[in-house]
Amino acid sequence: MAINQGLVLTCAKCSTKNFLDPYPFWNFSGNTKCAGCDAIYAVTFVKGQLTSGPTAGSGKADLLPGYAEDKTGAGIGGDKIRPAPQSRPDPFSGKQKHVKQSLRGKPLSGSPLKKEDLVGSRPKFIIDSRK
Numbered sequence: 001m002a003i004n005q006g007l008v009l010t011c012a013k014c015s016t017k018n019f020l021d022p023y024p025f026w027n028f029s030g031n032t033k034c035a036g037c038d039a040i041y042a043v044t045f046v047k048g049q050l051t052s053g054p055t056a057g058s059g060k061a062d063l064l065p066g067y068a069e070d071k072t073g074a075g076i077g078g079d080k081i082r083p084a085p086q087s088r089p090d091p092f093s094g095k096q097k098h099v100k101q102s103l104r105g106k107p108l109s110g111s112p113l114k115k116e117d118l119v120g121s122r123p124k125f126i127i128d129s130r131k
């Protein structure tokens with residue numbers, strides 16, 4: 001039996017911790033899939049509270065976990081989890097708007113960057129602006 005942990009679903013079969021992130025799972029009824037062993041779990045959340053499940057289900061997953069860790073704590077990525085939400089496309093061009101400055105005029109990294117624009121994982125122009 002799985003442990004009732006609300007928005008964290010620990011798989012009964014492989015002990016993978018599947019993080020069911022609050023926004024998409026807040027009011028949700030359907031299947032999710034363990035990122036470790038592909039087991040299907042039926043869950044129901046109402047206002048972020050688990051009201052039914054997790055019970056072993058069958059079929060396909062309606063929504064994948066936002067993040068998962070195996071029993072050693074190593075992150076599981078790839079197509080086992082749902083990609084992070086991206087900025088919404090502009091309704092006219094269908095492409096994301098590129099933002100380089102916040103409303104307060106501070107530099108912001110909101111556009112595609114190349115490797116040479118970065119220092120480690122930080123954009124160079126942001127580091128320069130703080131010197």
Ligand SMILES: [Zn+2]
Binds near residue numbers: 016
């Ligand atoms: Zn599993």
